[in-house]
Amino acid sequence: MTPRLYSVAASVALALTMTACSSGKPVASDSSTFDQEYANKTAALQAREAELSQREAALKNAPQFAAATGANSGNSLLPPKAEPGQCFTRVWQEPTYSTSEERKLVSEAGERIEVIPATYKNGTKRIVVEEASTKLVTVPATYKTVTERVLVRPAASRLESIPAVYETVTERVVDKAAHTIWKQGTGPIQRLDASTGEIMCLVEVPATYKTITKQIIKTPASTRTVDLPAEYKTVTRRVVDQQAYTKEVQIPAKYSTVKVTELVTPASERRIAIPAKYQTVTSRKLVTDGSMAWKEILCDTNTTPGKVREIQGALKSAGYNPGSVDGQLGPSTVSAVSAFQKSKGLSGNGVLTAKTVKALGVSLR
DSSP states (O other): OOHHHHHHHHHHHHHHSOBOTTTOOBOOOSOHHHHHHHHHHHHHHHHHHHHHHHHHHHHTTSHHHHHHHTTSTTOTTSOTTOOTTOEEEEEEEOOEEEEEEEEEEEEOOEEEEEEEOOEEEEEEEEEEEEOOEEEEEEEOOEEEEEEEEEEEEOOEEEEEEEOOEEEEEEEEEEEEOOEEEEEEOOSTTSOSSTTOOOOEEEEEEOOEEEEEEEEEEEEOOEEEEEEEOOEEEEEEEEEEEEOOEEEEEEEOOEEEEEEEEEEEEOOEEEEEEEOOEEEEEEEEEEEEOOEEEEEEEOOTTTOOHHHHHHHHHHHHHTTOOOSSOSSOOOHHHHHHHHHHHHHHTOOOTTOOBHHHHHHTTOOOO
16 A cells, blocks of 8 residues: 555544554444445545546646645655644645636527418307107006905804813822731830740721822813804005097207307418527636645544544534544544534545644644
């Protein structure tokens, strides 16, 4: 890497990475997006360095290049009048142009023929579409509705059975008649003496009863004759009230109103003059050629944590949030620098250029 490219790359590194407080070694970026941005800017700077090298080679023998670099102790590749602690980078200054305006003829004056069409007026006219006539019209029959009462079923009688009626009664009957049984004696009272054998006694058992329920006929079954009245139904039917007939009907003539168009004025023409057209053309003229120039920047050499803290404090006072005032040139500080540059119309895209630092009111040393 050439000294110039190293100086520019160092500025990008300061703008895109966090730096260590004393050693000046870069630490890891906060995210993969940040690393990608750093890689993209580095690639762009390398392409720019190649372009600047070509331009520098082409301008080495130009008179203005010799005049600009002749006062630098015989070395044209070093910045002039540099002091200890300063860092510079060599940049390409674009050519300047002046603009001028010139009025040029675009089209010649001419003439245009305009055709004026004929004018017409619209009117209406009543015409017979169909002559008057007659026709026979059939008048349909008319009907009326009548209501009649008709016999559906004549009067009759029928024999109806009346079932028997029963009632439930209870009766107490002998379940078991009175009787006697022999029963073995159990105590010494029944014994006559010690030699008495087995004792048997005849005991009388009284009769037992139970209550039974049974149904008896209260009223025997019979029949009766029931009279059925005649049944009638009211029916509605449609009958002819007046027979159909024909009559002659007059059909009036039919008319229609149609639109007609009448010529008012015939077609004509007129000639219209067309003025010449001019256009104002803006042209650019070269005033000064592009050239190489040294620009002071902040790099690893002259950017200390203390200087970064100064810049962070100035950004915070100006209303831009640099994150923590910790002397680290991190993403928040770079974003704040970029926002400050945009608001002030400064170039840099987050890179701490000398103009940006001076605009913040911070000394470069």
